[in-house]
Amino acid sequence: MIVDYHTHTSLCKHAQGDAEEYILRAIGLGLDEIGCSEHIPMPGGFDEKHRMSLEQYQAVYAPRVTELRDKYRGRITVRRGIEADFFPGTEAWVRGFIRENDFDYVIGSVHFLGSWGFDDMVFVHNFENRDIDEVYEKYFEAVRQSARSGLFDIIAHCDLVKKFGHRPKRDLTENIRETMKEVRKNNICIEINTSGLRKPVKEMYPSEAILKIAHETGVLLTLGSDAHDPGDVGADFPKAIELIERYGNGRISVFVGRERSEVPVSKLTAGKALRRA
Ligand code: ZN
Ligand code: FE
Ligand code: FE
Numbered sequence: 001m002i003v004d005y006h007t008h009t010s011l012c013k014h015a016q017g018d019a020e021e022y023i024l025r026a027i028g029l030g031l032d033e034i035g036c037s038e039h040i041p042m043p044g045g046f047d048e049k050h051r052m053s054l055e056q057y058q059a060v061y062a063p064r065v066t067e068l069r070d071k072y073r074g075r076i077t078v079r080r081g082i083e084a085d086f087f088p089g090t091e092a093w094v095r096g097f098i099r100e101n102d103f104d105y106v107i108g109s110v111h112f113l114g115s116w117g118f119d120d121m122v123f124v125h126n127f128e129n130r131d132i133d134e135v136y137e138k139y140f141e142a143v144r145q146s147a148r149s150g151l152f153d154i155i156a157h158c159d160l161v162k163k164f165g166h167r168p169k170r171d172l173t174e175n176i177r178e179t180m181k182e183v184r185k186n187n188i189c190i191e192i193n194t195s196g197l198r199k200p201v202k203e204m205y206p207s208e209a210i211l212k213i214a215h216e217t218g219v220l221l222t223l224g225s226d227a228h229d230p231g232d233v234g235a236d237f238p239k240a241i242e243l244i245e246r247y248g249n250g251r252i253s254v255f256v257g258r259e260r261s262e263v264p265v266s267k268l269t270a271g272k273a274l275r276r277a
């Protein structure tokens with residue numbers, strides 16, 4: 001089984017294409033499942049430049065995913081996901097939104113430290129006035145909080161803070177081990193997210209060093225491209241699958257109606273890759 005659980009669409013205003021183009025690309029690659037996991041709508045104009053409105057979710061995105069799931073049934077399984085921000089103070093709203101919608105899985109993302117959208121190129125200069133070790137520590141603390149929140153099934157890109165190539169000076173092994181323990185304890189998994197390879201850091205999320213700790217801690221893995229362009233569906237999956245074999249006992253977590261099961265990951269065979277749309 002092979003899945004891509006992390007994809008976007010033009011509705012979030014920083015991605016290209018309709019969900020159907022992502023699905024067709026996934027079919028072309030021979031994936032078994034594709035998850036539509038657009039950025040969650042948020043209340044009060046929160047980061048509205050990077051997401052659809054609640055009205056758009058209800059009137060456009062949710063029905064579109066349903067329609068495409070039915071249209072492509074038998075050719076690929078379309079899952080209903082969402083990439084939900086973890087932002088202290090908004091938990092109750094997010095919990096309500098999740099309860100009111102029938103997701104197969106919820107991906108939890110830390111994109112903010114306080115009001116700083118640290119993964120936004122527009123605010124990258126903020127790295128310069130800060131102690132990089134403190135930034136990393138605050139980031140992993142937020143990831144632990146997100147794991148404890150009980151909101152999510154999957155922790156997204158769990159070392160996103162490295163996106164622009166800023167590296168900690170201190171050894172953060174113990175901090176990361178605590179973070180992975182928290183993930184394990186809360187019975188959720190992390191994704192191998194290939195989009196880091198397409199960012200300035202040019203490295204998978206998470207790093208191999210973190211995957212090693214995740215493996216030692218018994219953290220389960222799943223898989224996503226975080227495609228913001230249909231052409232990025234399944235990007236670098238051969239590398240990601242190798243990592244799943246090495247650090248995930250060759251198994252991935254898959255979700256139906258927020259119930260997790262573990263299945264062996266399959267290879268993206270040359271034959272499958274050749275059948276590209
Ligand atoms: Zn995005
Ligand atoms: Fe994200
Ligand atoms: Fe994403």
Ligand code: ZN
Binds near residue numbers: 083109156157226
């Ligand atoms: Zn993401």
